[in-house]
Amino acid sequence: MQKRRFISVVLVVLTALFSSGCAEETVDARVARLHKKMFTIDTHNDFSMWLAHPDGDFGVKGGQVSFQQMQDGGLDAAFFAAYQDQGPIDPEFHRFAREYADTLILLLKQYAEQNSELGAVATSIKEMKALKKSGKVSLFLSIENACCLGDSLPLVQYYYDQGVRMIGLTHNGNNAIADAGTTKVKLHGGLSDFGRAAIAEMNRLGIVVDLSHASRDATLQATQVSKTPIIASHSCAFSVRELSRNLTDEEIVAIAEKGGVVHLALDAWLLRYGPNYSAASLDDFMNHLYYIIDLVGIDHVGVGSDFDGGGGVIGCKDMSEYHNLTKRLIEEGFSDEEIIKIWGANFLRVFEEVERYAEEQR
Numbered sequence: 001m002q003k004r005r006f007i008s009v010v011l012v013v014l015t016a017l018f019s020s021g022c023a024e025e026t027v028d029a030r031v032a033r034l035h036k037k038m039f040t041i042d043t044h045n046d047f048s049m050w051l052a053h054p055d056g057d058f059g060v061k062g063g064q065v066s067f068q069q070m071q072d073g074g075l076d077a078a079f080f081a082a083y084q085d086q087g088p089i090d091p092e093f094h095r096f097a098r099e100y101a102d103t104l105i106l107l108l109k110q111y112a113e114q115n116s117e118l119g120a121v122a123t124s125i126k127e128m129k130a131l132k133k134s135g136k137v138s139l140f141l142s143i144e145n146a147c148c149l150g151d152s153l154p155l156v157q158y159y160y161d162q163g164v165r166m167i168g169l170t171h172n173g174n175n176a177i178a179d180a181g182t183t184k185v186k187l188h189g190g191l192s193d194f195g196r197a198a199i200a201e202m203n204r205l206g207i208v209v210d211l212s213h214a215s216r217d218a219t220l221q222a223t224q225v226s227k228t229p230i231i232a233s234h235s236c237a238f239s240v241r242e243l244s245r246n247l248t249d250e251e252i253v254a255i256a257e258k259g260g261v262v263h264l265a266l267d268a269w270l271l272r273y274g275p276n277y278s279a280a281s282l283d284d285f286m287n288h289l290y291y292i293i294d295l296v297g298i299d300h301v302g303v304g305s306d307f308d309g310g311g312g313v314i315g316c317k318d319m320s321e322y323h324n325l326t327k328r329l330i331e332e333g334f335s336d337e338e339i340i341k342i343w344g345a346n347f348l349r350v351f352e353e354v355e356r357y358a359e360e361q362r
């Protein structure tokens with residue numbers, strides 16, 4: 001008995017010491033500890049646009065994305081999109097879109113090679129984890145607007161072989177795959193037959209399906225058609241900011257029920273109303289985050305900055321400032337486990353399922 005009591009006393013003392021130690025951990029120390037331990041993933045940026053056109057005028061800020069900024073902000077991995085503007089649905093445009101996407105993918109690979117001391121292209125969770133271990137960041141390739149597929153199914157395999165691991169079905173125009181959220185006239189009533197076949201092919205190969213920019217019907221249908229969870233790589237909540245680009249409650253619930261994730265954009269236009277929208281800050285981001293967590297829970301939210309394509313808010317204006325977001329989550333009272341989920345564990349769960357399903361098909 002005495003021995004047991006002694007052990008109990010020791011445990012109480014140790015617990016007290018441990019607790020007081022935790023209480024003394026500063027917010028900055030907790031931010032540093034978390035970023036060292038957890039996997040952090042940002043599912044959308046438009047860096048490739050600036051690589052292709054360094055002097056371009058896109059009406060949005062550039063210079064928010066680089067391997068160095070990822071290192072400075074404690075970000076382990078990001079999906080770098082090969083973005084294409086929508087043109088007419090015809091063979092000539094499809095050829096152009098494919099050549100353009102190929103060029104952007106090539107430029108992203110060259111960027112990674114030229115900055116190999118800081119990071120590299122990754123094509124799997126395994127590769128990403130190995131890169132983190134060696135202190136390097138991961139560049140995952142994605143496509144924003146699958147018009148580069150035209151209406152040719154073998155091109156899904158072609159882009160998989162190029163290293164692409166996520167495909168956003170549309171941008172702001174209807175294409176051969178699906179209707180876009182922002183168009184007045186819809187072509188397919190959601191997904192086309194080719195779009196359904198393309199999703200099946202993406203599932204078979206191991207490519208994450210991204211529904212940001214797609215129409216409501218296309219998103220809801222994709223949650224039915226896809227064999228694996230889907231995501232929205234950079235969208236916010238329509239109920240907080242009414243915009244055709246943002247997701248309705250019905251879409252958010254459907255994505256969550258499928259096991260997917262809504263990656264909230266750090267994009268002022270998507271976050272905030274009014275002429276003063278550019279004053280959007282992490283406060284606005286938190287409003288959308290809380291709304292979606294209240295609706296579907298902590299397991300279905302993530303981060304998709306949209307940096308270099310409209311992203312950037314007060315408090316987190318480029319990739320070097322991600323620590324501020326972690327700091328804010330801590331100050332809001334989120335637990336370590338919850339922060340780890342938001343920053344990457346939720347997406348890893350989806351990606352693991354996508355990889356596992358593809359593996360089973362081989």
Ligand SMILES: [Zn+2]
Binds near residue numbers: 144212213234309
């Ligand atoms: Zn976008």
